[in-house]
Amino acid sequence: MHANVKQNVVPLITPGLKLACSQCNLRELCLPFGLSEHDMGRLDSLIGGARKLKRGQHLYRAGDVFESIFAVKAGFFKTDVLTEDGRDQVTGFQMAGEIVGMDGISTEVHTCNAVALEDSEVCLIPFTELEVLSSEIRSLQHHLHKVMSREIVRDHGVMMLLGTMRAEERLAAFLLNLSQRFTTRGYSPTEFHLRMTREEIGSYLGLKLETVSRAFSRFQDEGLISVQQKHIRILDIPRLKTLLAPPDGRIR
């Protein structure tokens, strides 16, 4: 289904590209959070350099041997799982400062695909070496655990969304989540470009692309947002939030 099959060129590591964590403006969002200058230097020294990816390129594929986790330095990714029987589910969208690849730790093999949705750049963090260092730096160890736990909690949120919400509620939650993450990164909370297609949004939200499209249109008709293809402007955040909390209180 994806048109990118041919783009399976293994992205090469770009050594000159390396930028120390201590210099990185994402350090407060990313793995080095809470480290001293000195410890950050130690983390720097194990990071295997950066890797640039063009839109559509895979960072890794299901079945690849797991060696590293990745910190998104710039750009936008999606992760998806696909099963033998042809099911395909987007499990997440990742942006700058977020960690990708932790699915591979459990079996030493990646269980999902990670694809760049725009030209992107990641820092490569060899996992075995990270474990060594984290056994020496208490705060690094603890933060790594927090990052993994946060992923578990995030997944619970998605399960809640998929299990209990209706189409418009899901889309509202999705937009508010993006808005919130853009805010954290210093971008506009109300105006942004979607990097993914309607189909990818639909897959993530457990909906068909037509349903996503219709929900966008309805939100626009009601003055909640303005949509022009992938360009979104949120016009009424408070009212969007009320969509998530059914007025009747739905106290089961």
Added chain:
Amino acid sequence: MHANVKQNVVPLITPGLKLACSQCNLRELCLPFGLSEHDMGRLDSLIGGARKLKRGQHLYRAGDVFESIFAVKAGFFKTDVLTEDGRDQVTGFQMAGEIVGMDGISTEVHTCNAVALEDSEVCLIPFTELEVLSSEIRSLQHHLHKVMSREIVRDHGVMMLLGTMRAEERLAAFLLNLSQRFTTRGYSPTEFHLRMTREEIGSYLGLKLETVSRAFSRFQDEGLISVQQKHIRILDIPRLKTLLAPPDGRIR
């Protein structure tokens, strides 16, 4: 909605109950997996004892301060998230040898509830001390990471289920998953008691209890299983498996 609100008695630790990991027949499924005798002894010494819970009792609640993770020693648990707006989603069912509570690591506060579905027993594993020990024992550290990663991968599986499967497919996947886990623990793969209600199954699978009940009945009519309240006998595992792989191949 739950009738168990009054049973909020804090379960006390039962010191005499402590049974060393090395004596535990779950050690190959649980945290001590892969440890030497000696290291298992060190793990034993930090485990804070066992805790018994009656059916309906909470192991922890959303909002509780996070201090420990728990290994299920006997019994059966569910975890669920509930939001301010009254949504309620069962995020998992846990049985012997499985680890509960990792949702709390990220914010130091639990984000979901864990409730015993039958009289149960857990080992209490203080997390800070576990971190200390795991920085000293490489294989323990790595196994902890694997356990957390496995939880992430499991959640992806649930997202796939909720996002792409129809009611009967979800229930078939659920039964096969239980069957597989019972097998691992030496119980019958084909005959078991459900510890949870139709409503809890429905919440986990993103369905209403009536839909779950109807799907059970249809499976029974078709000779796939036999159902009598909570007692399940799987009659035809292969055919149940084919329900998961749509014959047309559904290659989107």
Added chain:
DNA sequence: AAGTTGCATTGACACAGATCAAAGGGGTAC
């Protein structure tokens, strides 16, 4: 600049699962 291609929108209709309702069964507590 025109043609191609993929993505998005919109409409009509179908259907799976939700909702509402009622009755039966089994386990639990007293």
Added chain:
DNA sequence: GTACCCCTTTGATCTGTGTCAATGCAACTT
């Protein structure tokens, strides 16, 4: 041992979302 209550089953109907199909829009290629 008995009574109550919760859980489960089953039916009838409703509805949100999927499906199928056609058109429109925009970006990229040559």
